[in-house]
Amino acid sequence: MTFLSSMLILFCMQINVFAQSKKEIRENKINTETVYNTKTADGKEVKDSYTVFDKNGNQIEKVDYNKDGLVKTTEKHTYDANKNKTEETVYDANGKLLSKSSYFYNSNDEKIGEIEYDGKGNILKQSYTTYDAKGFKIEKKTYDANKKLISVKRYVYTKR
Numbered sequence: 001m002t003f004l005s006s007m008l009i010l011f012c013m014q015i016n017v018f019a020q021s022k023k024e025i026r027e028n029k030i031n032t033e034t035v036y037n038t039k040t041a042d043g044k045e046v047k048d049s050y051t052v053f054d055k056n057g058n059q060i061e062k063v064d065y066n067k068d069g070l071v072k073t074t075e076k077h078t079y080d081a082n083k084n085k086t087e088e089t090v091y092d093a094n095g096k097l098l099s100k101s102s103y104f105y106n107s108n109d110e111k112i113g114e115i116e117y118d119g120k121g122n123i124l125k126q127s128y129t130t131y132d133a134k135g136f137k138i139e140k141k142t143y144d145a146n147k148k149l150i151s152v153k154r155y156v157y158t159k160r
Contacts, residue, residue, distance in 0.1 A: 022057035030057075039067075056083050073098070082109050099124075108135060125150075 020030070030053055037048040046069035052061040062075045071093045078087045088101045097119040104113035108131075116125045127142045140153040 024057075025053050026055070026057035029055075054079070058083060058085070080105070084109055084111070106131070110135060110137075 020033075024030075032053070033049075033051045035048040035050075036045045038045050046067065047065045049065065050063045051059055054060050056079070058077065058079050059075075060077050060079075064072045064074075066072045073093070074091045074095075076089045076091075077085055080086050082105070084103065084105045086103050088103075090098045090100075092098055099119060100117040100121075102115045102117075103111055106112045110129070110131050112129050112131075114127045115123060118124055123145050125142060125144060126147070127140055129140045130138050132138050136157055137155045139155065140151075141149060142151045142153075144150050
């Protein structure tokens with residue numbers, strides 16, 4: 001077997017192992033996922049991350065660990081009745097709030113706004129997205145903490 005063939009097979013195997021979709025998580029009733037990292041020098045396994053999912057396959061909590069296996073950060077996510085993520089909070093190892101993001105949706109469940117806060121509740125950045133009548137994203141404007149426009153992304157689509 002050639003080197004290229006071997007690399008292709010390994011790459012495909014990696015995709016299959018690490019590509020659980022929300023649908024697969026939901027259908028297989030997966031509640032948690034723990035990822036371990038094996039240190040090659042001494043063969044010791046340390047926890048890399050621990051993720052908790054709700055019954056819909058949404059990530060509701062993720063704990064990341066440092067190289068020694070100690071908690072580095074914890075992310076918590078909340079969702080609305082339509083399964084849209086409405087809030088994400090990030091805490092340090094001591095439980096201190098580092099950041100928070102709030103997400104807003106229109107009646108078609110399209111994300112129309114996102115506000116990022118620091119750990120003290122100060123706004124860091126705001127983004128607002130507009131859609132056309134068919135539900136295609138047409139523009140996303142991002143503002144800094146002082147409400148100064150810092151970027152505009154326009155989306156243009158072509159038909160086949």
